[in-house]
Amino acid sequence: MASQPSKPPPSSQASSARNSQQGLRYPSTGKTIYHRPLNRSRTQELSQAGFAYLFSEMVGYAQRRVTGIQDLEKRLNVQGHPIGLKLLDLLLYREPARTQLRPLNIIALLQFITTVLWRHLFSRPADALEKSSNPDTPDEYMISDNEPLVNQYISVPKEMNQLNCAAFVAGIVEGACDGAGFPARVTAHSVGKGEEGELWPGKTVFLVKFQPEVVEREAYLGKT
Amino acid sequence: MSYYFAIIGTQDNPLFEYEFGTAKQGGDGVARFPEQARHMNQFIVHSSLDIVEEVQWGSGQMYLKCIDRFYNNYVSCFMTGGNVKFLLLHAPSQPAASTTARASTSIAANPTSPQTEEAIKQFFTETYENWVKTIMSPFYQVNQEVRSPVFRSRVAAAGKKYL
Numbered sequence: 001m002a003s004q005p006s007k008p009p010p011s012s013q014a015s016s017a018r019n020s021q022q023g024l025r026y027p028s029t030g031k032t033i034y035h036r037p038l039n040r041s042r043t044q045e046l047s048q049a050g051f052a053y054l055f056s057e058m059v060g061y062a063q064r065r066v067t068g069i070q071d072l073e074k075r076l077n078v079q080g081h082p083i084g085l086k087l088l089d090l091l092l093y094r095e096p097a098r099t100q101l102r103p104l105n106i107i108a109l110l111q112f113i114t115t116v117l118w119r120h121l122f123s124r125p126a127d128a129l130e131k132s133s134n135p136d137t138p139d140e141y142m143i144s145d146n147e148p149l150v151n152q153y154i155s156v157p158k159e160m161n162q163l164n165c166a167a168f169v170a171g172i173v174e175g176a177c178d179g180a181g182f183p184a185r186v187t188a189h190s191v192g193k194g195e196e197g198e199l200w201p202g203k204t205v206f207l208v209k210f211q212p213e214v215v216e217r218e219a220y221l222g223k224t
Numbered sequence: 225m226s227y228y229f230a231i232i233g234t235q236d237n238p239l240f241e242y243e244f245g246t247a248k249q250g251g252d253g254v255a256r257f258p259e260q261a262r263h264m265n266q267f268i269v270h271s272s273l274d275i276v277e278e279v280q281w282g283s284g285q286m287y288l289k290c291i292d293r294f295y296n297n298y299v300s301c302f303m304t305g306g307n308v309k310f311l312l313l314h315a316p317s318q319p320a321a322s323t324t325a326r327a328s329t330s331i332a333a334n335p336t337s338p339q340t341e342e343a344i345k346q347f348f349t350e351t352y353e354n355w356v357k358t359i360m361s362p363f364y365q366v367n368q369e370v371r372s373p374v375f376r377s378r379v380a381a382a383g384k385k386y387l
Contacts, residue, residue, distance in 0.1 A: 034357050034374045085306055085366055086359050092286075092305035093356045101284030102305055108284075179306040179366075221281055 038093060045123070052153045059154070059165055069163045073188070077171035084117075084175020091116050103180050106141070106210065106218055113176055114143055121172070122149045139215045141208040143173065144191075146200040164188040166204045173206055183211045226255040227387060228265040228313040229379065231355070233367040234306070236273055238266075240370045240379075247384040256317060265297075269311045272299040276309055286352070287345050290336055298335040302348035304355060306366070310348055314340075314387075343386045350382040 026032065062075035092100060095116070103109035114126035122145075132140035148166040156163050166188040174186040186208050192201040231240040243265075247253040257265065272292035279288050280303050292299040302310040316335050334340055358370055 032372075032374050033361050034354060034372075034378060036357070038353065038356055038360070082365065089305045089356050089359060093352065100286060102280075102286060102303060104281060104284050181307050217281075 038090065048149070048152070055150055055165075055168070056153070058168070069160055072163065073167035076165060076167040077174065077186075080168045080171025080173075081175040081178070084172040084177075085179040086175075087117060087120065087172065088176045088179045091120055103182075105221065106182065106214070109177065109180050109182055110141055110143070110208070113173055117172075117176060118145075121169075137209075139210045139212065141210075143206040143208065144203065145169075145206070146203050148188075148202060148204045151202050151204065164190045164204055166206070170206050173208065177208065177210070182214050184214070185209045185211075225251070225317055225387070226257050226315050227383065228255070228257070228269065228315075229351075229383070230266075230269050230311050230313075231370065232269075232273065232309040232311060234308060235367055236270075237367055238369075239308070239367065240375070241266075242376065242379050242383075244380060244383045244387075246387055248387070253384060257315065265313055268292075268294045268297050269299060269313050272301070272311065273309070276301050276303070276311075287348055289341055300341075300344050300348075302345075302352065304352060306359070308355070310351060310355075312344060312347070314344075347382050347386040350386070351379055354378045354382075 058079060059076065062072055062079065066072045066075065091112075092102070095101075101108075103112050110129055114129045118124065118126045126143050127146045128142075128144040130142045130144070132138070132142065134140070145166070148169060150166055150169055151164070154165050156165075170186040170188040174184060177184040177186065186206055189205050189207060190202070191205050192198055192203050194201065225246040227244050227246070229240075229242045229244070230238055233239045243255040243257075245251055245253050245255045271294070275292050276288070279291050279301070286303055286305075288301040288303060290298050290300045297313055297315045300312045300314065302312075304310070314335055354375055358364060358372065358375055359366075
């Protein structure tokens with residue numbers, strides 16, 4: 001200590017060391033994310049052209065060094081996953097106090113996704129929500145969207161016709177399901193047959209496959 | 225009345241801790257846990273997680289009220305949509321409970337009274353708002369520890385305001 005007389009007293013030294021470690025920098029206005037309101041009005045929409053441009057970059061980014069279409073879809077899914085996790089809490093927060101309920105069963109969760117989440121993202125509800133009619137797969141549900149907004153300006157080359165870039169939206173849905181405690185795998189599938197004069201050529205089905213423990217819990221909760 | 229507030233992530237991992245005392249009725253906002261009991265708070269809160277997992281499927285409400293008690297320590301829980309738990313341990317200071325009749329209506333003396341429930345609910349609701357702001361940060365990933373001093377001061381302000 002004696003050799004370094006200019007050293008500040010230990011307490012302030014410790015706090016300044018901590019500050020520099022955290023590396024926190026505040027904006028010059030002093031406003032952080034905590035100073036911003038969470039209730040943006042519904043009219044504040046983004047330009048679709050801007051989104052399409054960003055999304056094309058996201059697809060291009062995901063396409064770098066991929067091994068195949070499945071890998072590309074997986075990467076798009078991963079990009080969407082945290083968005084779903086965050087939107088779940090944000091949209092629940094925005095619900096009116098009386099209906100501010102955590103979804104407790106699969107139907108409530110999927111209804112929340114197809115109405116509240118879909119309306120927030122695409123300003124309209126999803127077109128259909130169905131349960132798999134196959135008795136062997138009671139854990140599968142399908143959300144259909146006749147015209148996914150993310151695919152509007154995307155034309156898939158012929159040799160990649162398995163690809164559906166709505167895998168990004170599937171990732172958002174998966175994130176919301178995982179966050180609510182219903183772990184699931186969500187995949188996007190094009191169901192348009194590519195025929196002439198088809199009503200919805202870009203129709204996409206999101207296949208939601210819940211983990212076995214979710215179905216087990218659902219059966220147990222239903223009994224009591 | 226002393227409080228210990230913890231935010232628990234989805235893997236039962238702690239994300240945030242804060243200890244404070246009541247600021248009502250001339251309280252100075254400093255937690256007064258007995259020195260030999262203070263280190264138990266984390267254990268008590270952790271042990272109540274089992275009960276949270278039972279209660280969380282019973283009702284879709286986020287505020288699950290007082291769910292557990294260990295001697296003089298009461299644990300209230302709030303569950304966010306993303307399965308993150310807010311747990312508040314509140315320990316009424318013994319003398320306040322026994323001295324005067326006037327004190328018996330206060331939050332401090334009745335850990336399970338409707339007034340206390342309501343105050344804790346307001347505290348949780350305000351904290352939830354700040355929590356949603358935290359997770360809306362694009363750099364925040366699920367189950368990451370919250371180190372923001374602004375968040376800490378907001379929680380402190382909510383505690384001062386309602387408890």
